[in-house]
Amino acid sequence: MTTNVSLRRLRALCRKETLQILRDPSSHIIAFLLPVVMLFIFGYGINLDSTALQIGLVMEDASPEARHFADNLYGSPYLRVTTGFNRQAMQQAMTSGRIRGYVVVPSDFAEKLERPAETVPLLVVTDGAEPNTANFVENYVRGAWHGWLVQRAAERGEAQPIEIAIESRFWFNTAAKSRNYIIPGSITIIMTVIGTLLTSLVIAREWERGTMEALLASPMTRTELLLSKLLPYYVLGIISLFLCVGVSRFILDVPFRGSLLVLLGVGSLFMGGSLGMGLLFSTLLRNQFNAAQAALNAAFLPSLMLSGSFYEIQSMPGFIRAVTYLIPARYFVTAMQTLFLAGDIWPLILSSGLFLLLSAVFFIGLVALKTRRHLE
Amino acid sequence: MTGPLVTLESVRKIFPDVKQPALEEISAQLWPGRITGLVGPDGAGKTTLIRLMAGLLSPTSGIIRIGGLSPGEDAVKLREFIGYMPQKFGLYEDLSVLENLELHADLRGVVGDARAATFARLLTFTDLGPFTARHAGKLSGGMKQKLGLACALLGQPRLLLLDEPGVGVDPISRRELWRMVQELIDQGIAVVWSTAYLDEAELCQEVLLMNEGRLLFYGKPQDLTNRICDRSLQIRHVEGDRRQLLTRVLRRPEIMDGVIQGHNLRLVLRAGCAPPNLLELDAGAGAEWVSVAPRFEDAFIEALGGGPGGDSVLAQKIRPAVGAYQTVVEAVDLTKKFGDFTATDHVNFAVKRGEIFGLLGPNGAGKSTTFRMMCGLLVPTSGTARVMGIDLKTSASDARQQIGYMAQKFSLYGSLSVRQNLIFFSGVYGLKGARQRTVVDEMIDAFRLQPYLDAAPDSLPLGFKQRLALACAVMHQPPILFLDEPTSGVDPVTRREFWTHINGVVGNGVTVMVTTHFMDEAEYCDRIALVYRGGVIAAGTPDQLKAQVSTPQNPDPSMEDAFITLVQGQAHDN
Numbered sequence: 047m048t049t050n051v052s053l054r055r056l057r058a059l060c061r062k063e064t065l066q067i068l069r070d071p072s073s074h075i076i077a078f079l080l081p082v083v084m085l086f087i088f089g090y091g092i093n094l095d096s097t098a099l100q101i102g103l104v105m106e107d108a109s110p111e112a113r114h115f116a117d118n119l120y121g122s123p124y125l126r127v128t129t130g131f132n133r134q135a136m137q138q139a140m141t142s143g144r145i146r147g148y149v150v151v152p153s154d155f156a157e158k159l160e161r162p163a164e165t166v167p168l169l170v171v172t173d174g175a176e177p178n179t180a181n182f183v184e185n186y187v188r189g190a191w192h193g194w195l196v197q198r199a200a201e202r203g204e205a206q207p208i209e210i211a212i213e214s215r216f217w218f219n220t221a222a223k224s225r226n227y228i229i230p231g232s233i234t235i236i237m238t239v240i241g242t243l244l245t246s247l248v249i250a251r252e253w254e255r256g257t258m259e260a261l262l263a264s265p266m267t268r269t270e271l272l273l274s275k276l277l278p279y280y281v282l283g284i285i286s287l288f289l290c291v292g293v294s295r296f297i298l299d300v301p302f303r304g305s306l307l308v309l310l311g312v313g314s315l316f317m318g319g320s321l322g323m324g325l326l327f328s329t330l331l332r333n334q335f336n337a338a339q340a341a342l343n344a345a346f347l348p349s350l351m352l353s354g355s356f357y358e359i360q361s362m363p364g365f366i367r368a369v370t371y372l373i374p375a376r377y378f379v380t381a382m383q384t385l386f387l388a389g390d391i392w393p394l395i396l397s398s399g400l401f402l403l404l405s406a407v408f409f410i411g412l413v414a415l416k417t418r419r420h421l422e
Numbered sequence: 423m424t425g426p427l428v429t430l431e432s433v434r435k436i437f438p439d440v441k442q443p444a445l446e447e448i449s450a451q452l453w454p455g456r457i458t459g460l461v462g463p464d465g466a467g468k469t470t471l472i473r474l475m476a477g478l479l480s481p482t483s484g485i486i487r488i489g490g491l492s493p494g495e496d497a498v499k500l501r502e503f504i505g506y507m508p509q510k511f512g513l514y515e516d517l518s519v520l521e522n523l524e525l526h527a528d529l530r531g532v533v534g535d536a537r538a539a540t541f542a543r544l545l546t547f548t549d550l551g552p553f554t555a556r557h558a559g560k561l562s563g564g565m566k567q568k569l570g571l572a573c574a575l576l577g578q579p580r581l582l583l584l585d586e587p588g589v590g591v592d593p594i595s596r597r598e599l600w601r602m603v604q605e606l607i608d609q610g611i612a613v614v615w616s617t618a619y620l621d622e623a624e625l626c627q628e629v630l631l632m633n634e635g636r637l638l639f640y641g642k643p644q645d646l647t648n649r650i651c652d653r654s655l656q657i658r659h660v661e662g663d664r665r666q667l668l669t670r671v672l673r674r675p676e677i678m679d680g681v682i683q684g685h686n687l688r689l690v691l692r693a694g695c696a697p698p699n700l701l702e703l704d705a706g707a708g709a710e711w712v713s714v715a716p717r718f719e720d721a722f723i724e725a726l727g728g729g730p731g732g733d734s735v736l737a738q739k740i741r742p743a744v745g746a747y748q749t750v751v752e753a754v755d756l757t758k759k760f761g762d763f764t765a766t767d768h769v770n771f772a773v774k775r776g777e778i779f780g781l782l783g784p785n786g787a788g789k790s791t792t793f794r795m796m797c798g799l800l801v802p803t804s805g806t807a808r809v810m811g812i813d814l815k816t817s818a819s820d821a822r823q824q825i826g827y828m829a830q831k832f833s834l835y836g837s838l839s840v841r842q843n844l845i846f847f848s849g850v851y852g853l854k855g856a857r858q859r860t861v862v863d864e865m866i867d868a869f870r871l872q873p874y875l876d877a878a879p880d881s882l883p884l885g886f887k888q889r890l891a892l893a894c895a896v897m898h899q900p901p902i903l904f905l906d907e908p909t910s911g912v913d914p915v916t917r918r919e920f921w922t923h924i925n926g927v928v929g930n931g932v933t934v935m936v937t938t939h940f941m942d943e944a945e946y947c948d949r950i951a952l953v954y955r956g957g958v959i960a961a962g963t964p965d966q967l968k969a970q971v972s973t974p975q976n977p978d979p980s981m982e983d984a985f986i987t988l989v990q991g992q993a994h995d996n
Contacts, residue, residue: 054528054531054533055528055529057528058524058525058528058529059525059529061525062514062517062521062525065516065517065521066514066516066517069516070516255510255514255515256508256509256510256511256512257512257513257514259473259478259506259508259512260506260507260508260512260513260526260573260574261512261529262478263476263477263478263501263504263506263508264501264526264529264530265498265501265502265529265530265531266529419497420477420478420479420480421473421478421479422479422480
């Protein structure tokens, strides 16, 4: 077992690896283009807010009261209202997807409103094919309705029908913009993919091109080989992490409240695990294509589905929630969301950091174990 | 010189999951100041033996000692004095010549003044001085080989292991490398040179002749060749078809092996046999036996158990090719440019029905480009390629139906079984139903593929892979066969068998166009075009080309001599 490291040899190997990175357009694409493109897709393409939902309004009652209520719907920033006069037309518009739901103001609207004992029948039809959007439509209409009742009572000098006034505040994401929550998660997914993809190719490439044999026959040690495969890609990965954070902060306008030093620390630990996982596939499979496939599947899918980046872990069934504890990306998502939205919250940073450290040690240790100094 | 540098004692190597041992009881001694040849076909165990010496594998049993050390236990010390050039040279193609050298110099601790001196010496030695900034991937095969050697020589090794340094390199570069290694020997280095080229083996001081993991011979190549002495003969002044005569001669029990050499036949007798009567063989009135110098290859064939005989079952299955055209393949001013690089420059030739036509040339000379234009895989920039009178530019698919194409590396489908490959390729060429089944069965029969029908092509021995590839190319009974380096890496006995089939189908009127880098195979051709830097620099029968370079010093040049002299003459003119 040879574990000694000669700085001269390590420097030479790192230099070789760096030159290869600089001359290989595919690693530039993976490290710099891919993250930016993915960030824009995640940042602009995925939006869990539903501002400006298209809905329809059927006015069967032409009374001033009904029109007054309609004005209130028009005034809502969350709704784009198209008015029509029969239900069939609206039903068709909803079936063809032009509107997400519609509101019917029945012909006896004003009449029943005048009689306090009566319930005012307001029909809200929503598209149940997309329950999330359907909920939004219902809630926004309900909100507009209550707003209108309060306003109407005040205008008429009547007692307000609502005893409790709710004032919502979204902490950490005051504008309640889902982008602010998606971006830290996206960066995690991107960094997982980049980290594993970059290194999944590099040892397999040496085997495929027959250069590994020449290296193995030289006095190079196993530790030198591993370090030379980790260090240059670590630097590349960190550059691309800071690129991602920069783009998020300055182009996508997501606030970043933590410190860059903590970002570097947490990012380094996470890169350790990702790069280690990539190297593991590369070492075991010795074939660039297979290693890249394995890296994508093992890195991308869990970090997308099970890390809490988009899908809340709290709402997963118990045993899947248990599995998420094994996904390093989960801890990085926590750390990134904390750094972006809340700042350096040490208890969270430290506990995620600890798990990231464990995963880095696990994967790099496994690679070291599987790296042989000979061909068998 | 105190003693052997390397001692091998009963070395065996068995890989898990492989029944047959990769190496079986190999014992030998390698001395400093000598080139020891590791000779044998693919799968002989040459690479395994070299990797064992380099400490990359450990033996299943037996002892290896290098300078008194064991590659297993003293690996760290041994790496300091072993230089190893793996197959494909182990270079980083995206690094420059100098960067490759610097990497290996750093790894081997060649620093400071010693480094500058070593680089200067190696760059002069390899003539790579003017190319230090060029990326290794942009070097020619010969230059890559020299750079690989230079990298292996950093740190002044006492043992130099070269794994098939001649593969993919033209004869001129091979000779140059040989001269360079000769210089190293004079400095007292021990060199191990593995090769499938028997002419290279003949030049080594000692050889280990291997086949399927066994050591068939260990000693001076001359000692092996001497076993054949007085048994190598030529039949000269043959009248009539020399290919049919070869078939008749090989049927005689006295004959161990035979090949075509231009207009003559070259034959090896079995030990203790007299040459058969030429009149009985119907060789023509003027034909005569002439004694020639035995070659290492003769002895090798005998060590492998003799030649394969001269009858081709395939020839009986191929229907005679007849037709109106006398000139069946024709290139007129064929030119192909890739950007500003001219790969093929106004190439002209015409191949007649029933001829074997060979394209020879160094790597990168334009052979494959020409070939691909002739079968419609590349569109020429200018000029015309015609097959059976059909212009490939206008009706490539009609022309392709007339061609059987066997590509380099055999291009079989690795994920299909042998039988499925046969069915697929016959289907591609439009065979179906009962006819398809008959043809596939005939091929299985002719090439003795029964034991391998359900196996994947990659698991076949190389010889069987080659047979399968040939079967796939001839099933639709094409009147023309295009063979692109069909015998690379195949052992001499299998190559003989392959040429027996080719001779057989040519006897039926099939026309064959072939590229090869085995110079002795060029002798099978009726005519040869020598391609160099995109143009044809010489054309004619093998005997004509050899006669062109005949000198008083070398009155009977080999095909390789002719090749080298003609190419170098051309290089000087430029």
